Amino acid sequence: MTFDLFRTTDDHDALRAAVRELADERIAPHAAEVDELAQFPKAAYDALVASDFHAPHVPEEYGGAGADALATCVVIEEVARACASSSLIPAVNKLGSLPLMLAGSEELKRRYLPPLASGDALFSYGLSERDAGSDTASMRCRATPTGDGWVLNGQKSWITNAGESEYYTVLAVTDPDGTRGKNISAFVVERSDPGFTFGAKEKKLGIKGSPTRELLFDNVPVPGDRIIGEPGQGLKIALRTLDHTRVTIAAQAVGIAQGALDHAVAYVKERRQFGRSIADFQGIQFMLADMAMAVETARQMVYVAAAKSERDDRDLAFFGAAAKCNASDVAMRVTTDAVQLLGGYGYTQDFPLERMMRDAKITQIYEGTNQIQRVVMARHLLKG
Structure with a gap:
C-alpha cells in the first residue's frame, strides 16, 4: 500500500473562502426552516447554481466547472458546515452522474451532463432496494430486453433527492439466469418516462431537507442507447x-x-x-x-x-x-x-x-x- 501526500493549492483555499461566504450568507439562514418543514432547500440550490457549486465535478467540456476531486470535497464540506441537507445537492449530483462519466458513451455524456452543469437538472442514484441494501447483488429490479430497448420493473429504496432530480442512474438485473453480480446493468432513467413514479417521502431522523423516496418502475420503457457501459457491467x-x-x-x-x-x-x-x-x-x-x-x-x-x-x-x-x-x-x-x-x-x-x-x-x-x-x-x- 502506498501513501501519497496531497497538497492544497491557492485555488483550493480561495474556493473554500468563496463557498464559506456563500454558505454563511445564503444557506445557513434557511437551514433550521428547511429541517423543520422537511422541504427541499430551494434557496440553497439557487445560490449554488448561481455560483457554479451545485455540480462542480462536471468537466469543462460538458459545460461544468471542471473541479478536481479535492475541490469538490471542499465545496461539499463547506456547505455541510452550514446545512447537511444542502450539501447533498453537489454530493448526489456527483454520485448520480459519475457512472455516466466513468463508463457512459460520449453521446450519453453530451446529452445528460450539460443540463446538470447548467443547473437545469439534478441527478440521483438508484442502487439499493428494500431487501438489497448492503447485499446489492441480490437486487430484484429487472430490465427486460424488448426490441431496441428495455422495459424496467421493480423499485429502488432510500433514493436521495428523488422527485427533485430529473435524471436517475438505475441498476437492474438484465440476465436473471446469469452469474450473480455479473448480470446487472446500469441505465439512465428520466423523471418523465412513462410508468416511472415515486413513493411517499420518508420521515427521517435527519437531513430532512433532502427528500428520500422510493423509485417505482411499472413497465417503464428505456431506449437502448441509455444503457451505461456494457450489459452485465452495471x-x-x-x-x-x-x-x-x-x-x-x-x-x-x-x-x-x-x-x-x-x-x-x-x-x-x-x-x-x-x-x-x-x-x-x-x-x-x-x-x-x-x-x-x-x-x-x-x-x-x-x-x-x-x-x-x-x-x-x-x-x-x-x-x-x-x-x-x-x-x-x-x-x-x-x-x-x-x-x-x-x-x-x-x-x-x-x-x-x-x-x-x-x-x-x-x-x-x-x-x-x-x-x-x-x-x-x-x-x-x-x-x-
Whole structure:
C-alpha cells in the first residue's frame, strides 16, 4: 500500500473562502426552516447554481466547472458546515452522474451532463432496494430486453433527492439466469418516462431537507442507447462509483463536525458559570481539544482519499472506505459532544447542534454502512 501526500493549492483555499461566504450568507439562514418543514432547500440550490457549486465535478467540456476531486470535497464540506441537507445537492449530483462519466458513451455524456452543469437538472442514484441494501447483488429490479430497448420493473429504496432530480442512474438485473453480480446493468432513467413514479417521502431522523423516496418502475420503457457501459457491467460500475463518492460523504461528515465544533467554541466563550467563562475550565478545554484533533485528523484522511480519487489510485477503495468510516464516526462523536457542551441549550432547536447531531448519523449508514466499510478495508488488506 502506498501513501501519497496531497497538497492544497491557492485555488483550493480561495474556493473554500468563496463557498464559506456563500454558505454563511445564503444557506445557513434557511437551514433550521428547511429541517423543520422537511422541504427541499430551494434557496440553497439557487445560490449554488448561481455560483457554479451545485455540480462542480462536471468537466469543462460538458459545460461544468471542471473541479478536481479535492475541490469538490471542499465545496461539499463547506456547505455541510452550514446545512447537511444542502450539501447533498453537489454530493448526489456527483454520485448520480459519475457512472455516466466513468463508463457512459460520449453521446450519453453530451446529452445528460450539460443540463446538470447548467443547473437545469439534478441527478440521483438508484442502487439499493428494500431487501438489497448492503447485499446489492441480490437486487430484484429487472430490465427486460424488448426490441431496441428495455422495459424496467421493480423499485429502488432510500433514493436521495428523488422527485427533485430529473435524471436517475438505475441498476437492474438484465440476465436473471446469469452469474450473480455479473448480470446487472446500469441505465439512465428520466423523471418523465412513462410508468416511472415515486413513493411517499420518508420521515427521517435527519437531513430532512433532502427528500428520500422510493423509485417505482411499472413497465417503464428505456431506449437502448441509455444503457451505461456494457450489459452485465452495471454492478462493477456501481461499486467503482462508490469508491470515489464515499470520499464526498466523508467530506460531508467533516463539514458537519466542523460546524458543530465552531458553534461549540463560540458558545463556551460566551457562557458564564461560577463567575467566569466556562471556556476557562480545563475539562471544557480538553473536550474541545479532542474534538478539534478528531476533526482535523478526519479532514486529512479525506483530502488524501480525494487525491487518490483524482488519480484513480489502485488503493482508492481502501482509502475511500477508511475516510468515510472515520469521518462519519468523528461527526457523530463531535456533534454529540457539542450538544453536551451546550447543556440544556444544546438539546433545543434554539441552537443548530441538535440538528447537526441528527444529520451526522446518516453519514455512518448511507453509501455503505461503516460495517461494510470495514469489510472493504479488510479485503483490500488481505489481498496484499
